[in-house]
Amino acid sequence: MKKVISTIAVSGLATLMASTAFAAGETITINSFGGAYEKAHRACVITPFEEATGAKVQVVTAYSADAFAQLRAQAEAPQFDVIHFSGGQEIVGAKEGLLSPIDPASLSNAADLYDFAKANLAAGEGPAYSIAAIGLVYNSVTVPKEPASWSDLLDKAYADHIVLTDISNGYGMLGFLMLNKVKGGSLDNIQPGLDAVTELLDNGAIVVSTSPEIQQEFAQNDAWVAPYASDYAYTLRKAGLPAAFVQGKEGTPASFITANLVAGRDNQELALKFIDMSISAKAQACFAEQLRYSPTNAKVVLDGEVAADVAYGEEAVAGLIRFDPTVIEAKRSEWVDAWNRTIAR
Template sequence: MKRSSILATAFGAIIAASLAANASAQETLTINSFGGSYEETHRALVITPFEKMYNVKVEVVTAYSADTLAQLRAQKDNPKFDVVHFSGGLEHAAAAEDLLAPIEPAELSNYDKMYDFAVAGLDRGIGPTYSTAVIGLLYNTDQIAEAPASWKDLANPDYQNHVLFTDAASNTYGMLGLLMINKVAGGTLDDIEPGLEFVKGILPTSTVVSKSPEIQQNFAQGNAWIAPYAQDYAFTLTKAGLPVKFIQPEEGGVLAPITVNLVKGTKKRDLALKFIDFSIRAEASQGWAEALRYTPTNKEAKLSDEVAAQVVYGEDAVAKLVTFDANEIAEKRSSWNEAWSRAIAK
C-alpha cells in the first residue's frame, strides 16, 4: 500500500473515532410529546432546532399527559424524564405531589416577554404555558351572518335546533365550556347549577356529542350552526372546507394551557432549563399559532392578519381570557360529571 493511502486511511480512522467520541459524549435530554401531527409540529418548532443549537440529543417519549403523570409517580425517586409537557391541568397535580421543580424567573431569558398567566405558577413547580387553546364559540358563517357576541347567544331563538354541546363529563373542552357558561349565568365553582339550568333551558332543541369528530360531522351535515369549543378545532374544520369561524365572546374565552415543566430530581437541570426557555421564545409561540392555531403566550410573537383573525391574539384580547382553578376542577369533577349526566338525561 502506498504511503499516501496509508496516511489517508489513518486520517479517516482518526476522524471516525473523533465523531464517535463526540456522539457518545453528546448529552441527552428526555422529554415527552403527544404524538401525531402535534409531535411533528413540536419537533419542527422546538425539538430539532434545540438539538442543533446545543449539539444535544432530545429523546422523545410519546405519551399523553395522564400517562406521563403516571410515569412520573412511578419514577419519583429516579425520574427518567428531564422535562415534561402537560395539558388538561395535570401540571397542578404533579406539582402538588412534589414531582416538579420550581423555576426562578431569572433562569428564563424569555420570562419578561411572557403574558402573566403563562408564568404565574413557576414558584410552585408549574412550568410556563408555552401555548394554549382557547374555548369560545364556533359558528357556521353560512347560517349565521352576524357573529355571536356573547355566551348567552347560545339561547338565541334563531339558532334553535342547531346548537351543539360537547359532553362535559367525558371531554375537557366540554367541561370548560360549561364552566364558562356557568360563570356568565352567575354561577361559581362552588355552584354550577346556574350553568346547568341555562343548558337545560335549550337542551330539548340541542344536540350533545361526546367526541370531536362528531362536531365536524354535525357542522358538515348542517345540523350544527353554533357550538362552544376550541379555536384550534375551528381551524381543523376550516381546513376540511367547512364555513366555520371562532369567536371569543365579550365575556371572554377559557384558557386550556399546555405547559413545559422541570422534573424534580433531574440530573440535567441546566440543560432542561435551556429547553424550557427555548420552548417559550417568540418564534416558537408564533409557530404554534401558525401551525395549529394556538394562542401565543409570548407577547413578542408576531402573527399575520390571517392567523391573528383566527386566534385570541394581542394584549387586549388576552386580558379577557378566563382561568379556572385546575385543582378545584380535579376535586369537583366527579360530582360535576354526575350533575351534567343527570341534566342531559332528562
Template sequence: MNKQLGIGAALAVAAATLMGSAALAEETLVINSFGGSYEKTHRDLVITPFEEEYGVKVKVITAYSSDTLAQLRAQKDNPQFDVVHFSGGLETTAAAEGLLAPIKPEELTHYDEMYPFAVAGLDKGVGPMYSTAVIGLLYNTEAVPEAPTSWKDLADPAYADHVLLTDAAGNTYGMLGMLMINKVAGGTLDDITPGLDFIKSILPTSTIVAKSPEIQQNFAQGNAWIAPYAQDYAYTLTKAGLPVKFTLPKEGGVIAPITVNLVAGRPNRELALKFIDFSIRAEASRGWAEALRYSPTNRTVELPDDVAAEVTVGEEAAAKLVTFDAETISKNKPEWNEAWTRAIAR
C-alpha cells in the same frame, strides 16, 4: 512503585470514563410529546432547532398527558423524564404531588416576554404555557352570517335545533365550556347550578356529542350552527373545507393550558431549563399559531393578519381570558360529572 502508579492510572481512567458517561448522559434530554402531526410540528419548531443550537440529543417519548402523569408517579423515586409537556391542567396535579420542580423567573431569559397568566404558577412547580387553546364559540358562517357576541347567544331562538354541546363529563374542552357558561350565568366554582340550569334550558333544542370528530360531522351535515369549543379546532374544520369560524365572546374565553414543565429530582436541571426557555421564545410561539392556531403566550409575537384573525392575540384579548383553578376542577370533577349527567338526562 510502578504497581501503585499502574493502579492509580487505572483508577484515573475508570474515573474519567465514569465522568465521561455522566457528561454524555447529561447531554441527552428526555421529554414527552403528544404524537402524530402535533409531534411533527413540535420537532420542527422546538426539538430539532434546540438539538442543533446546543449540540445535544433530545429523546422523545410519545405520551399524552394522562399517561405522562402515570409514568411520573410510577417513577417518582427515580424519574426518567427531564421535561414533560401537559395539556388540560394535569401539570397542576403533578406539581402538587411534588413531581415537578419550581422555576425562578430569572432562570428563564424569555420570562418578561410572557403574558402573566402563562407564568403564574412557576413558584408552585407549574411550568410556563408555551401555547394555549382558547375555548369560545364556533359558528357556521353560512347559517350565521354575523358572529355571535355572547355565551348567552346559545339560548337565542334563532339557533334552535342547531346548538351543539360537548359532553362535560368526558371531554376537557366540554368541561371548560360548561364552567364558562356557568360563570356568565352567575355561578362560581363553588356553585355550578346556574350553568347547569342554563344548559337544561337549551337542551330541548340542542345536541350533545362526546368527541371532536362528532363536532366535525355535525357541522358538515348542517346540524350544528353554533358550539362552544376550542379555536384550534375551528382551524381543523376550516382545513376540512367547512365554513366555520371561531369567535371570542364579549365575556371572554377559557384558557386550556399547554405547558412545558421541569421534572423534579433530575441531574441535568440546567439543560432542562434551557429547553423550557427555548420552548417559550417568540419564534416557537408564532410557529404554533401558524401551524395549529394555538394562541401565543409570548407577548412579543407578531402574526400575519390571516393568522391573527383566527387566534386570540394581543393585550386586550388576553385580558379577557379566564383561567379556572385546575386543583378545584380536579377535586370537584367527580361530583360535577354526576351533576352534569343528571342535568342532561332526558
C-alpha cells in the same frame, strides 16, 4: 467597521460552539401529545433545539394525565427531564415536589411572557407556552348572525343548530363552566349551567362527545355554533368548511399548555434550555401557525388569518379565564353525574 462585525461574529460563534460542546451527545427525555400536536412540536421546538445544541430529544408520547401518572410512579427515579401538561397537573406536581422551581433569570425569554404565563415559576409550576382558548366556533356562511357572547347560545335564533360537547371532554368541560359562570354559577354551584343546558336542549341543541362528531354536525347536519377551542375552527376550515372563531365577550376559558422542569434529574441546565426555546416568540408563532394555539409571549407577531383564530395580543389574553384545575379534578365525578342526569332525555 468590518473589524467590529467580524469580532461580533466570532464571539457569537464561540458562544454557540460552547453551548453545543456542552450539550453534544447529551439526551433529554420529554413527553408530547402525539398526532398533529407532536408533529408541530417537533417542527417548532424539538428539531430546532437539537440543531442548536447538538443534544438529542427522546420523545415519549403521553397525554397529560398519563404523563403525570408516570411521573408520580417514577418519583424516586423519573424518566422525564421536561414534562408537558395541558390540564393543570403542574399545580399538583409542584406541591408534591415532583417539579423543580425555576428562576426566571435562567430563561432568556421569560421577560417576554405575559405575567399569567410565568406567575408560579418559583413554586415549581412551569411556564405556559401555548393556550387553547375556548370560545364559539361557528359557520360563517349559514349562521343568521355572528355570535359575540356566551349568552348568544341561548338566543332562539340559533335553535336546532347548537352543538354542545360532553363534559367528559376537557374542552367541553371548560365551555360548560363558562356558560355556568355567565348564568351566575360558580365552581361551588353548577346548577345555573345545568339549567342553561336544559334550556338549550329544549331549544333543539345536541350533545356530542368528540371533536370528529362536531365536524360531522357542521358538515352534514347544518350546525351553526359550537362552544369549543380556537384550534378546531382551523381544523374545520382545513376540511373545507366555512368555520370561524370568536371569543365570547364575557371572557375566554383557557387550557394552559405548560413546560415543566422535573425534579431529581441531573441535566436540568439542558432541560431549561429546552423550556426557554419553547417560550420563545419564534416557537410560539410556529405553534400558532400550525395548530392555532394562542401565544403567551408578548413579542409574537401573527398575520391577520392566524391572529383571527387565536387569543392574540394583550387585550385578548386579558380575557382569559383559568378555572382552578384542582377543583375541576376533585369535583369531576360529581359534575359528570349531574351532567348525565341533565342530558338524559
